[in-house]
Amino acid sequence: xxxxxxxxxxxxxxxxxxxxxxxxxxxxxxxxxxxxxxxxxxxxxxxxxxxxxxxxxxxxxxxxxxxxxxxxxxxxxxxxxxxxxxxxxxxxxxxxxxxxxxxxxxxxx
Numbered sequence: 001x002x003x004x005x006x007x008x009x010x011x012x013x014x015x016x017x018x019x020x021x022x023x024x025x026x027x028x029x030x031x032x033x034x035x036x037x038x039x040x041x042x043x044x045x046x047x048x049x050x051x052x053x054x055x056x057x058x059x060x061x062x063x064x065x066x067x068x069x070x071x072x073x074x075x076x077x078x079x080x081x082x083x084x085x086x087x088x089x090x091x092x093x094x095x096x097x098x099x100x101x102x103x104x105x106x107x108x109x
Contacts, residue, residue, distance in 0.1 A: 035087055036050060037057060053084075057091050057095075058103050061099050
């Protein structure tokens with residue numbers, strides 16, 4: 001099996017089309033994984049959260065919908081970085097139905 005350094009050495013010799021195909025395979029392999037977002041049964045009941053925190057994506061999305069600015073979110077949650085919000089917004093866009101359901105469920109709880 002080739003190592004990462006083997007692939008790194010091969011990369012310059014590949015055409016743009018071959019690189020694009022490799023990227024497509026990697027994306028398919030990752031499937032629903034999102035950078036900076038983690039979902040584990042033992043953290044927040046399995047709801048997707050910002051890694052290294054217990055801050056649920058639905059919570060951030062709901063706050064944004066209610067008019068909370070990114071600056072206010074970063075001030076309210078000092079452990080968050082701007083990159084975390086970018087990841088949360090991307091996840092919320094890609095998983096809109098799931099986030100909607102979580103917002104509804106948590107509003108009625």
